[in-house]
Amino acid sequence: MSTLTIEATRSGLVESFHTVSVAVVDTEGTLVAQAGDPHRVTYWRSAAKPFQTMPMVRDGAAEHYGFGARELALACGSHSSEPMHRALAASMLRACGCEEHQLACGPHPPLSQAVADEAMRAGVILTPRWSNCSGKHAGLLALARHHGWDTQGYERAGHPVQERVLDEVMRWTGQSRDALKLGVDGCRAVCFGLSLRAMATAYARLGVSPEPAARQLREAMVTHPELVAGTGRPCTDLMAAARGAVVAKVGAEGVYCAAIPEVGLGLALKVEDGDGRCSPPALLAVLRQVGEQRGLSLPVAELRQHAEPVLRTTRGEPIGELRATGALRFH
Amino acid sequence: MSTLTIEATRSGLVESFHTVSVAVVDTEGTLVAQAGDPHRVTYWRSAAKPFQTMPMVRDGAAEHYGFGARELALACGSHSSEPMHRALAASMLRACGCEEHQLACGPHPPLSQAVADEAMRAGVILTPRWSNCSGKHAGLLALARHHGWDTQGYERAGHPVQERVLDEVMRWTGQSRDALKLGVDGCRAVCFGLSLRAMATAYARLGVSPEPAARQLREAMVTHPELVAGTGRPCTDLMAAARGAVVAKVGAEGVYCAAIPEVGLGLALKVEDGDGRCSPPALLAVLRQVGEQRGLSLPVAELRQHAEPVLRTTRGEPIGELRATGALRFH
Numbered sequence: 001m002s003t004l005t006i007e008a009t010r011s012g013l014v015e016s017f018h019t020v021s022v023a024v025v026d027t028e029g030t031l032v033a034q035a036g037d038p039h040r041v042t043y044w045r046s047a048a049k050p051f052q053t054m055p056m057v058r059d060g061a062a063e064h065y066g067f068g069a070r071e072l073a074l075a076c077g078s079h080s081s082e083p084m085h086r087a088l089a090a091s092m093l094r095a096c097g098c099e100e101h102q103l104a105c106g107p108h109p110p111l112s113q114a115v116a117d118e119a120m121r122a123g124v125i126l127t128p129r130w131s132n133c134s135g136k137h138a139g140l141l142a143l144a145r146h147h148g149w150d151t152q153g154y155e156r157a158g159h160p161v162q163e164r165v166l167d168e169v170m171r172w173t174g175q176s177r178d179a180l181k182l183g184v185d186g187c188r189a190v191c192f193g194l195s196l197r198a199m200a201t202a203y204a205r206l207g208v209s210p211e212p213a214a215r216q217l218r219e220a221m222v223t224h225p226e227l228v229a230g231t232g233r234p235c236t237d238l239m240a241a242a243r244g245a246v247v248a249k250v251g252a253e254g255v256y257c258a259a260i261p262e263v264g265l266g267l268a269l270k271v272e273d274g275d276g277r278c279s280p281p282a283l284l285a286v287l288r289q290v291g292e293q294r295g296l297s298l299p300v301a302e303l304r305q306h307a308e309p310v311l312r313t314t315r316g317e318p319i320g321e322l323r324a325t326g327a328l329r330f331h
Numbered sequence: 332m333s334t335l336t337i338e339a340t341r342s343g344l345v346e347s348f349h350t351v352s353v354a355v356v357d358t359e360g361t362l363v364a365q366a367g368d369p370h371r372v373t374y375w376r377s378a379a380k381p382f383q384t385m386p387m388v389r390d391g392a393a394e395h396y397g398f399g400a401r402e403l404a405l406a407c408g409s410h411s412s413e414p415m416h417r418a419l420a421a422s423m424l425r426a427c428g429c430e431e432h433q434l435a436c437g438p439h440p441p442l443s444q445a446v447a448d449e450a451m452r453a454g455v456i457l458t459p460r461w462s463n464c465s466g467k468h469a470g471l472l473a474l475a476r477h478h479g480w481d482t483q484g485y486e487r488a489g490h491p492v493q494e495r496v497l498d499e500v501m502r503w504t505g506q507s508r509d510a511l512k513l514g515v516d517g518c519r520a521v522c523f524g525l526s527l528r529a530m531a532t533a534y535a536r537l538g539v540s541p542e543p544a545a546r547q548l549r550e551a552m553v554t555h556p557e558l559v560a561g562t563g564r565p566c567t568d569l570m571a572a573a574r575g576a577v578v579a580k581v582g583a584e585g586v587y588c589a590a591i592p593e594v595g596l597g598l599a600l601k602v603e604d605g606d607g608r609c610s611p612p613a614l615l616a617v618l619r620q621v622g623e624q625r626g627l628s629l630p631v632a633e634l635r636q637h638a639e640p641v642l643r644t645t646r647g648e649p650i651g652e653l654r655a656t657g658a659l660r661f662h
Contacts, residue, residue: 008584008605010374010514010515010522011512011513011514011515011522011524012514013372013373013374013512013514013524015373015374015584015605016373016584016585016602016603016604016605017603017604018604019350019604041344042344042346042347043341043344043346105645106644106645106646106647107645108645117451120448120451120452121451121452121454123452131645181342181344182342183341183342183343183344183650184341184342184644184648184650185644186644186645186650187644187645188644188645188646188648191341191342193342193344253339253346253347254347271347272347272348273347273348273349273350273604273606274339274346274347274606275604275605275606313437313515313516313517313518313519314436314437314438314439314462314517314518314519315437315519316437317515317519319514319515319517
């Protein structure tokens with residue numbers, strides 16, 4: 001079996017290691033490359049956001065409320081709670097006649113340490129729009145409003161919003177309703193348990209689909225990568241450097257998904273232990289190997305801070321790194 | 332091969348999993364039970380603190396500076412930066428005529444989230460005595476002072492303080508100098524790379540050794556568990572509940588070590604990916620299995636919050652748990 005591992009080194013010794021499973025597929029879902037168990041079932045978490053946002057675009061809610069590329073990027077994103085992110089989430093809520101207390105997501109320390117430190121120092125009470133998922137949730141509320149559905153309980157399985165999202169997830173992943181395991185995400189919305197291969201299939205399709213909604217969403221993400229994550233974060237830096245060659249979205253617990261539209265491929269990976277430090281190095285290792293195999297020029301070398309993050313002592317001296325070892329098996 | 336795994340569940344599905352290696356040995360270092368690779372080499376990190384503190388006791392520095400059980404417990408501990416911890420570290424420094432700026436350890440966000448939040452809200456500038464390792468470092472400075480060694484560079488390999496610590500680590504682990512890999516810890520002191528079996532051997536010996544210094548240190552740890560970690564932390568709660576039946580110390584990157592003096596056993600485990608959330612459930616699973624096999628009454632059932640920590644949404648609803656599966660192989 002082919003393996004991909006992220007090693008954490010300290011003073012030249014491998015102190016810890018992380019096993020990664022990977023599926024790289026074409027738009028038919030045929031495995032093109034793999035590592036570990038490409039059929040591994042886990043939750044898609046935030047890497048599902050483009051597909052959770054798709055109904056809002058396809059059903060006309062985005063157009064109705066005047067949401068452009070910036071709003072779509074935020075809805076597909078896991079933002080860092082920077083002022084621009086919070087302001088945009090608030091304006092999406094206003095546009096569809098909702099208020100912050102209607103967001104079902106709970107607050108959490110901002111994903112950006114700098115933003116988190118600043119908020120704590122300023123004594124800010126974190127509210128739901130600070131959630132990294134507030135763009136997605138604002139989009140789901142807009143969908144409910146546009147259809148005239150009750151906004152109450154929009155995050156829960158069985159609500160028309162979630163039924164509509166579920167249909168879309170089935171359509172892009174090619175999975176039946178029975179094959180999808182429904183769970184509850186950290187932000188309390190429904191999350192979807194499915195195989196890496198199925199996640200990758202959805203991304204392969206997202207990358208090349210001629211459907212207007214798919215085109216709008218992927219263009220929003222690559223045009224406004226700063227709204228999909230935030231300053232210095234891997235999704236943002238990768239999509240900014242790739243200039244449309246990669247559409248990428250991280251998920252919680254070590255999941256990362258991406259599309260490479262030029263070759264019609266999609267990929268999904270899972271750091272088996274869920275370590276979010278390790279999914280960016282894993283993604284960049286996969287992109288490097290696929291790029292080499294297909295003769296693509298993907299921006300991996302210039303993203304060294306994400307491909308091989310430096311580990312430091314409490315005084316900031318470099319002491320080791322995270323680094324990928326192992327090779328995908330290409331079919 | 333026998334395996335021990337910590338599973339992270341969400342809505343009834345295993346979302347992530349963590350592989351654990353374990354060595355359980357007697358005082359001769361003979362394997363009594365194992366899981367994964369008991370010969371796995373990794374860094375001992377903070378689980379080495381009792382042995383890093385041993386020279387201070389054996390060489391008379393502790394007695395000279397009036398350090399009793401409380402100071403010894405703090406020196407063996409990775410404290411939560413609670414006021415009692417910071418005050419005691421400061422008083423140890425004063426006793427040996429040192430000042431805070433001489434501590435080589437850098438500050439870091441307190442291990443207790445409550446203490447970290449409070450410090451951030453209060454706008455506190457974190458200084459070295461806030462480091463979870465400040466007790467150990469104060470002890471190393473006391474050792475240098477007592478011997479009349481230069482305190483400058485006490486944390487680095489080759490300094491007489493670290494040579495003395497290295498001798499002690501060799502003595503308790505039974506490892507030659509060549510077999511020990513020296514690295515730099517997060518707190519900048521020397522850390523030691525060695526096998527889980529060797530770490531476990533040192534703990535088995537610490538638990539039953541008739542040497543006065545070993546007895547003083549283990550009694551300090553079990554008498555003042557609140558100084559070895561802090562409010563609500565696993566080392567503290569376990570040793571408080573075990574009433575001397577277990578001497579336990581966590582290390583960074585998923586290491587946990589313990590002694591069970593009643594049966595002369597020591598154990599060391601490593602969550603292979605280094606996840607510190609998972610080492611307490613792993614330790615309690617190992618203690619439960621060893622306890623059952625040896626007919627011991629160890630306090631595992633009453634520590635459910637550490638044995639099976641609940642995972643929650645951002646609004647605090649329970650959504651899953653960490654739980655151990657798999658069995659040790661007993662010889």
